[in-house]
Amino acid sequence: MASRQDALAAGVNGLLVGLQRVDQAAGARVKVTLDYSKIVDAFGGDYGSRLRLVSLPACALTTPGRSRCRVQTPVVGAVNDSAGRALSGDVALPAAGSWDGLVVLAAESAAEGAAGTFSATSLSPAGSWAHGGNTGAFTYSYPVTVPPSVGGPPPGVTLAYSSSGVDGRTSASNNQA
Numbered sequence: 238m239a240s241r242q243d244a245l246a247a248g249v250n251g252l253l254v255g256l257q258r259v260d261q262a263a264g265a266r267v268k269v270t271l272d273y274s275k276i277v278d279a280f281g282g283d284y285g286s287r288l289r290l291v292s293l294p295a296c297a298l299t300t301p302g303r304s305r306c307r308v309q310t311p312v313v314g315a316v317n318d319s320a321g322r323a324l325s326g327d328v329a330l331p332a333a334g335s336w337d338g339l340v341v342l343a344a345e346s347a348a349e350g351a352a353g354t355f356s357a358t359s360l361s362p363a364g365s366w367a368h369g370g371n372t373g374a375f376t377y378s379y380p381v382t383v384p385p386s387v388g389g390p391p392p393g394v395t396l397a398y399s400s401s402g403v404d405g406r407t408s409a410s411n412n413q414a
Contacts, residue, residue, distance in 0.1 A: 239298060244343070247293060247301040248309075250280065252344040255298055258330050266327050271344050274322035280346065287350035290315035292324045294338040309345060319351060374401035 244253035252271055269290075277285035289311060296306035315326030324344050331340075348354055367376050378397040385391055 243301070247297040247318050247343070248258050248307040249293075249297075249343040249345050250275070251288060251346055253293075253297070256328070256330060256340045256342065263298075266329050268325060268327050269342060270323050270325040271342070272323050273344055277322050283350050283352035284346055285322055285350075286317065286319040286352060287346045287348070288317055288344045290317075290323050290324050291343050291345050292328065293341040293343060295341055298339070309343065312342070345362075360406060367391045372401055372407065376398060376400070 239247070239253040244251065247253055252273060254271065256267075256269065271290070273285060273288060291309040291311050293309055294306050296303060300306050311325040314327060315324065317324050328342065330339055344371065365378055368374065376397070376399045378395050381394040381396055383391050383394050
């Protein structure tokens with residue numbers, strides 16, 4: 238099991254493990270199961286259900302700075318049992334002592350899972366955005382359509398975001414970053 242720092246260096250935001258045969262038997266396929274129950278909520282956004290099993294080149298553990306060592310390949314047929322909080326798949330383990338005897342696997346988060354997608358979305362043309370010039374603020378607003386009211390005009394509802402607001406205050410009224 239690699240450390241958190243080693244996993245991050247290899248471009249993995251999750252678990253990173255290296256597997257190697259120690260017996261003298263020929264290479265074979267083995268079922269690998271990673272229990273992620275200890276980190277299921279580590280990164281929010283329904284992290285556990287978004288995990289997928291990927292393999293990386295062996296050099297991900299020795300020279301993770303090289304781009305070729307960070308290439309992730311999904312393990313075909315891998316299964317995420319989100320109820321059991323385990324990720325499993327069949328992988329080939331080469332014979333012990335072979336040059337390519339180390340298999341590196343990672344539990345890496347995908348952009349989407351059972352609870353929906355958590356990837357960035359483009360700004361909708363229905364909304365409007367602006368930047369704050371020298372303040373560096375970014376604002377975005379999206380109008381929400383509401384049903385007609387019974388007596389009188391309908392309320393105006395807008396979903397709005399401002400990167401310069403902290404705790405309901407703006408950059409002009411708050412000295413927080």
